[in-house]
Amino acid sequence: MKTFAAGLMVAGTVLAAAPLAAQSASTPGVRADAVELPEDTVFDGDYLTVGVGVGYSASYSGSDDYRSFVLPIVQGSLAGIDISPRPAGVALDFIPDPDEGVAFSLGPVIKLNRDRADLDGIKDPVVEAYGELDTAIEVGPSAGVSFPQLLSPFDSLSFSVDAAWDVAGAHDGMSVSPSITYFTPMSRAIAVSLSLSTKYIDDDYADYYYSVPVTNAALPAADVLPGFEADGGFESAGVNVLLAFDLNGDVTDGGLALIGLGGYSRMLGDAKDSPFTSIRGEADQFLGAVGIGYTF
Numbered sequence: 001m002k003t004f005a006a007g008l009m010v011a012g013t014v015l016a017a018a019p020l021a022a023q024s025a026s027t028p029g030v031r032a033d034a035v036e037l038p039e040d041t042v043f044d045g046d047y048l049t050v051g052v053g054v055g056y057s058a059s060y061s062g063s064d065d066y067r068s069f070v071l072p073i074v075q076g077s078l079a080g081i082d083i084s085p086r087p088a089g090v091a092l093d094f095i096p097d098p099d100e101g102v103a104f105s106l107g108p109v110i111k112l113n114r115d116r117a118d119l120d121g122i123k124d125p126v127v128e129a130y131g132e133l134d135t136a137i138e139v140g141p142s143a144g145v146s147f148p149q150l151l152s153p154f155d156s157l158s159f160s161v162d163a164a165w166d167v168a169g170a171h172d173g174m175s176v177s178p179s180i181t182y183f184t185p186m187s188r189a190i191a192v193s194l195s196l197s198t199k200y201i202d203d204d205y206a207d208y209y210y211s212v213p214v215t216n217a218a219l220p221a222a223d224v225l226p227g228f229e230a231d232g233g234f235e236s237a238g239v240n241v242l243l244a245f246d247l248n249g250d251v252t253d254g255g256l257a258l259i260g261l262g263g264y265s266r267m268l269g270d271a272k273d274s275p276f277t278s279i280r281g282e283a284d285q286f287l288g289a290v291g292i293g294y295t296f
Contacts, residue, residue, distance in 0.1 A: 042254035042295055048076035053259065053291025060116045061209065061236070061285070062267050062277030065123040073293050081107075088112040091142040091162065102147055109142040109162045113170070115209060126225065127280050129218040133208070136170035155184035166205075173205030175235070189251060191244040198237040201271075206230040210274035225275040236285070238265025254295040263287035 051073035059065045074090070076083050082093035082105070089111030097103040113136035122128045144160030161178040179197035186192055207230055214227030240263035247256040266272075267283040277283060 041252035043077075043252070046076070046078050047254070047295060048074075048078070049293045049295040050074055051291055051293030053289050055261075055287065055289035057287045058281070058285050059122050059124075060127070060276075060281075062271060062274065062281040062283070063122075063124065063127070064280075064282040066286075067121050067123070071289070071291065073291060075293075076295075086111050086162070088114065089138075093142075100148070102145060105142070105144040105146070105160070107142055109138075109140055109164060111138045111164060112136070113138055113166070124280050126219065126223050127276055129216060129223075130212070130225075130276075134170035135168065136166040137168040138164035138175070139167050140164035140174070150182075152184060155182070157182050171205045171208035173202045173208065173232075175202070175205055176200045185251070189246045189249040191251065193242050195240045195242075196238075197240070199235045200233065201235045202232040204232075206232045206235070206270055210271050210276060212275050225279060228270075228274055230270040230274055233269035233271075235269065235271040236265045236267050238263060238285070240287070256292060256294050259289075259291045259293065261287065261289040261291075 053071040053073055054068060055071055056066055056068050059067045073085065074083065075085050080094075080096055082097075084091045084093065086109060089109065091109040092107035093105040094107045095104050116122065116127070116133045117135045119128050119132045140163040142160065142162045144158060146156050146158040148154075148156045150157050158181045159178070160181075161176065163174065163176045165174045166172055177197065177199045179195055181193055181195040183191070183193040210228070210230035212225050212228040216224050240261060242259065242261045244251070244260075245258045247258065251257060263286065265285045265287075267277050267285065271277060272283045
């Protein structure tokens with residue numbers, strides 16, 4: 001049971017930071033027998049999902065300009081180690097999942113943070129004039145717990161948290177990213193999920209990305225932003241809804257699947273009050289993505 005649910009979630013999480021509302025198998029319009037549990041699936045033992053996605057999101061955290069980007073997809077389970085995607089990163093889980101009942105996860109997470117690290121992607125000339133930031137390499141532990149069979153034989157509710165520290169000397173800070181996800185298949189071909197998440201950052205992280213110096217020689221005086229000293233706190237909170245569709249009508253046998261993702265987040269605290277957001281950008285942030293993956 002747990003393997004089947006985890007396998008369906010592969011199709012529903014390959015584009016997301018975390019697994020991403022859904023309806024139970026008893027919902028009107030969804031046949032209760034439409035997700036009959038198979039004896040054998042491609043997700044029994046080792047499997048790997050690879051693919052590519054195209055996303056559309058803000059050019060930096062707090063921007064009101066948007067850009068498209070290409071995202072590689074890798075997820076799976078090899079030699080008992082689960083591999084889960086993160087934004088520009090990956091998390092590993094070293095705790096084997098039981099066939100039934102509550103499952104726990106624990107392992108390392110590593111991510112690249114390239115916020116404002118590529119000036120070619122920033123469309124705002126004032127923000128661009130404040131210079132290019134360094135790429136942060138963020139490393140730390142990831143842990144979680146999943147409760148299956150809440151409203152149907154195949155759904156699950158999961159809690160997870162990533163804690164990561166910069167080890168590359170960029171922002172030299174840390175972040176904590178908790179999330180909660182409800183997942184359910186609606187048929188053997190379709191999986192849907194809803195994820196709520198937030199992110200907490202420390203003072204070093206906030207200062208690096210959201211503080212503004214009082215002067216900037218690269219700008220005329222009229223364009224210089226007001227000085228701002230950012231402190232740590234909650235950076236953002238958001239929601240993501242995701243739909244996955246297996247192209248041959250059966251996600252349990254692998255092959256090609258299409259994924260669509262829509263998300264909204266709101267900047268909070270000093271991340272919202274920073275002139276990079278409050279003057280040159282906006283607190284409301286949107287995300288859209290589509291992708292295709294192959295599981296074998």
